Amino acid sequence: MNAAPSPVNSWIDIADEAAFGARTLPYGVFSTDGEEPRVGVAVGEHVLDLAPLAAVEGLDGAHLFAQPSLNPFLAAGSAAWAAVRGWVVELVTEEIHRELVEPHLMPASRVTMHLPFEVADFVDFYASQSHAENMGRFFRPDSPSLPPAWRHLPIGYHGRSATVVVSGTDVTRPSGLRKVADVPEFGPSRRLDIEAEVGFVVGRPSQLGNPVAVPEFAEHVFGMVLVNDWSARDIQGFEAMPLGPFLGKSFATSISPWVVPLAALEHARIDPPVRDPEPAEYLRDAEPWGLDLRLEVEWNGTVVSHPPFADMYWTPAQQLAHLTANGAAVRTGDLYASGTVSGPEADQRGSFLELSWNGSEPVELADGTTRTFLEDGDVVTVRATAPGPDGTRIGLGAVTGRITPAPSFP
Template sequence: MRIEIPEGSLFGLANLPYGVFSAPGTPPRAGVRLGDSVVDLARALDDEVFAQPSLNPFMAQGYERWAQVRRQVTDLVSGEVPGEAVHAIDAVTLHLPVEVADYVDFYASEHHAANLGRLFRPDAPQPLTPNWKHLPIGYHGRAGTVVVSGTDIVRPCGQRKAPDEPAPTFGACRRLDIEAELGFIVGAGSRLGAGVSTSDFRHHVFGAVLVNDWSARDIQAWEYVPLGPFLGKSFATSISPWVVPLAALEAARVPTPVQDPAPLPYLRESEPWGLDIDLAVSWNGQEVTRPPYREMYWSPAQMLAHMTVNGATSRTGDLYASGTISGPAKDQRGAFIELTWGGQDPVEVNGEPRSFLLDGDEVVITATAPAADRTRLGFGEVRGRVRPSAHEGE
């Protein structure tokens, strides 16, 4: 059968993102999305590597294999596809696309870092910390709590201490927030003791996903000195089910903003890996902000180079995220703590002033980018709804 691509679809031939799906009566397996259809790659290509419940076995085959399969899939879906390999998108269940090996979250937006500096350190001479423009700051997260879009998020609990409270208390998070981010998935790992250079980025990173790094701001504020995020971040990180291949993002590549001072040699790039990607964040169905990824100071190639320069390994399935994506304008801020300036300047959501998330709230993040055929490609969505804490009364 020939797969029809609806006019204006964000999932045309220039995209072809990978995911893991199941149809009624079949186990999870790898597929590619085209239009409103999912192509079962194990059946279409007669290759058992795609009959696995994650993309990891395929990604581990490396860069040349990724390129070969992309050519095969493009040729296949441009013509006749076996009917038994094609499923309607609304007839399948989408799963976590990769088995996440390690998870690192960066802090790569100068606008976001400067805004939080002004909020948290209003008396400091500069909003950025002294090291910020010399290296991509990040922290190691919890791979086991990375979940696929559509998974409900239970309000986390922990210790909290507001400035006017004499001592900490235990209970449900009072200042639950989101962070709109882009995540990068390592396909081909690196050896212990051998870093990945910026020029080798494309040979190691398979593709990109949307990320919502849910954040318990009150728990985070009490715990983060001196070692940084812990329980305020580790309870859930949502990702989109579709992995957009790095090869599909060639037309979206742009230079990063001017980096001054010049980075140290291991962080310098011979080719630009900034990305012109537009995100949109909706809160209970209302769009509230549009963060632009092209404003990110540090590129994903620089993040990977820094993450491995000390000799740390990277592994198939590693996920590293950009940190909150924010632009210079108020309606480009990718976290609600920024958008509402710490709750002091609420935004109107469906006629109500809102600052942080309430139980029942739903957040949806989407994104598009220029495609090679001069259309636009999409990342799908990362969606999550907040559920009450099991310890609400404590």
């Protein structure tokens, strides 16, 4: 298996509206009736079943694809990632492989998708300047909108990996303490929100005590997923003074079922925004890892926002370097997210807190209803695309969740 060329055409019939063409080739974990979950690659309206195909080909690593998680493949490292991608690209773009491959193409409509990897740790950053400034205006109106350290380092918090769920999983409205008429009261969140984000998945672990330098980003990070970090703003607003988010965030974080490899994002790489002041030496860019990704937020069928990832102040390479700067180790399956992606314009905001301007400007949906925050039964989908080869755009998938009522308490 050789390193992957840029895939352009495929002998597989791929509809223009398909979520993934032959340029993306993301990995996920799927199952069919009566069979165990295993690793597949999405192409067009199909899932390529890698385990039996690799076995037929006699590949040394065939067993990695018969697992109910991507973790064993992620741990194999960047050389294996490149080799497998090269093999898959060849299979789906060269007609000579049609007879071999077709028996292992499963209709995507007939498979069930699972959480693609076992999440070891979850960290969420705060890398959008527009979002951080808006949040400052809402939560700290008498202080500067940006925290003092914000321009010097990627601010983040350590989340809860056990509540990371795959797209399509219902999200139960959380309960907690929030202020009602200035009195703390326990009950269901009344200001339930979303955060449209991009997450990065660690493959190769690092050793405790050894920071990961910015240039080593692609040796450790396998790929990306889309993230919706559901947020209970009233619970968060009461508890996060002065410590960071806890129950307002830890109840659910949804991710897309397909992990897009970094190799598919080569044409999306751009220089990040100009940083002022210049970052500390350990955070300086070795090569551009800004990403020109375009997100789309849909609320009950109405597209309400188009957040631009290109505006993110801190890159994923800098975030990984900062995460490990104190010697903290990363493990296979670690997930770290960008933080809410928001742009400076009103239709580029990646949270409903911002879209409704802290509840003062209701958002009108196509059915004539209005919203400020999420109601029970609401469905939110976050999608994204990126530049591909030859001026094309590639799909990066979607993450969807539906809100269900809070459970009753005695």
